[in-house]
Amino acid sequence: KLTETVSCFAKTRYRQRETPCKLIPCGGDKAKVIFDTPQRAITEGQRVVFYSDDKVLGGGVIKEALKKI
Helix, strand or coil, X not given: CCCCCEEEXXXXXXXXXXXXXXXXXXXXXXXXXXXXXXXXXXXXXXXXXXXECCEEEEXXXXXXXXXXX
């Protein structure tokens, strides 16, 4: 269970390189992901998987994709 902010890597597509991000707990089974660099074409319903080194930390379904202003 995620209890504090974690720096890790994420992938939203199978062939995508792992991208640095921060995973921030939002209570219950929800979290916010902030990518170090903007990502293109992330959409609701898409899957995201989180990694640290060669370990899978977990994953989930994207509920809302926000654009940086």
